[in-house]
Amino acid sequence: MTNDPVRIGFLGTGFIATYHSKSLKRGGAHIVRAGAYDPDADRAQAFCLASGHTMCASEDEVIASADAVYVCTWTSEHKRLVGKVIAAGKAVFCEKPLSPTLAEAEQLVSEVNASGVINQVGLVLRHAPSYLWARELIAEKKSGRVMNVVFRDDQFIPIQSYYASDWRKDASRAGAGTLLEHSIHDVDMLHFLIGTITDTSMRSHNFHGHPGIEDSVSATLQFANGAVGTLSSIWHDNLTRPSQRSVEIFCENRTITMRGHEWFGPVEWHDSDGVTGSLGADELLTRTEPLAYGASNADVAFVHAVSTNTAAYPDVNVALQAHRTVDAMYRSAVDQGRNVSISD
Template sequence: MRRLHSTSVICVTHSPVIGFIGTGHIATFHSKMLKISGVNLVRGGCYDIDVARSEAFAKASGSTVMSSEQEVINSSDAVYICTWTSEHQRLADMCIAAGKPFFCEKPLSVDFTHALTMNAQASASGLTHQCGLILRRSPAYLWARELITDPKAGAVMSVVFRDDQFIPIQGHYKSTWRGDVEKAGAGTLLEHSIHDVDMLRFLIGEVESVSARATYKHGIEGIEDCVAASVQFANGAVGTLTTIWHDNLSRPSLRHVEVFCEHRTVIIAADDWFGPVTWSDTDGATGSLEGTELTERTAPLAMKDANPDGAFVRCVVDGEAAFPAFDIALEAHRIVEAMYRSARNSGNSVDVKSVTE
């Protein structure tokens, strides 16, 4: 789990009542980020089908264990949906029916079709809603984007994006649902690297077409453990995404991103939140930014608040649209689906715009 940072402490004066449905790893992360933002969870409720989990969450966060999803929704001003993926849509529907703002984890759903419906319903509801694509506020990616879009860099030519982690059905995750296609939808690309696909759009631009191959070395039905995709961007750039779920538990989850512009190379290595982000230019200029310096420099670039949870709660309090909303997640789902269609069709190129249902 990502280390917490406290560079964006805010004080939400009229703290809304926040409820949690699903109280595992990511719910714990959000509860800590909310605490950093000054949001007190003591008035909120939580529910998990695994009672031991909700009790542990309540003890750690100050929240109160409730007996049903509906009880959490009824008693909250805003709801975090942190269950495994297949439950997201039903719970988002319940929040919409109750008129309650919601934060829903990524991926939105187990497939593109359901994500399409979720986005349409969330947009139509007019309710404040946010998805869990938290890298949209990562200092490392925010700074890399500044460097790439700087006119001095010239046009972006290529990106090499690599993401590897041990398959999370083992190790400290011990996540059995990630090995169940009914609950997770698919493997490393949808479940984990939807973040990476979103970052490809964020850093480089719209994706026009993709060609991809997938492997299933672990032999789990529907759960691919490696996808290698070649990407054509609308602005003429080309790139690759390789995402792997391996068995090397001694290795932390790592992303490594290299972007080649006409006159600048930008690299995000080691820690894709706190950097370092390094760059070198045709004229010999080089630079590197990390840690506090990086977070301070990029804080004004984050929408509303550098803390994703602080940003969500601020929007709930102000009754405003939150960012990233489901429409951003839907576009990542569309590209992911194009990659799966290509992989099922021997790596043939798939036009992303052709993915409409």
């Protein structure tokens, strides 16, 4: 354990790098702003001016300047850059998805595990108060077993508006469309809330016509504990709906509904004995702070893990489980919805 501030570097200075940078500030993380690099020099300059990072001329310069590096580039660059960071023995925060393909994600995970560096992945909903609370409600004995889950996620296709990202319509950089790029979060939350998914069947379609970028997906899911469920993920053109998640969880004696803000709720529940409840905003934050791994702010938790030399969460192994499920879903869709076992 050291009291020294953690020197943080950034590779990629776009949308999500800006989110993490602001989150570090908001959370009062004990850091020094080290190097940042982006081949888009205008972007890098704007990011550095706003955040106080030093604009670097190369990836290597950033890695040399830092104790821990955020990899916030488009997806196809993650594996190569994570490889560089771990080769230098530095801690790494890698954005999701880990890579465009399962094979690359598996390779990345095995390299990170072999290196032993502290690592965290941008599956940030694992720190979100609403999901932490829903998990508590499910775990309560009086709920009974989970029978069914309905998870729906719709977002405007993020190649427009404030995302303005060309790479999300390019399968060589993004890997695929709404399921891998966006709803890998949802698959991860289904694991987090309900448990291991053993089998899936999926149908998908590509309305926008960008090759390899599916924009409408429906999957049925079988969980190891007997629960069943569905996931729908849509990229549409309704700019007034940036990212809207709606989750209903049906237990034997409790129904849990999440239709509000994905972070601040409210989470609502309705029990067989007539008890109903709703928790959101400040009270939700206070009640779930002790449930979050490290801190409810994922970036503060990462910095804390680095400065105390302890494991960060969620790490690449957590992300790999979501990648394996997503890959099975895509294999099912290619085969017109054939059932695919995740262990296949």
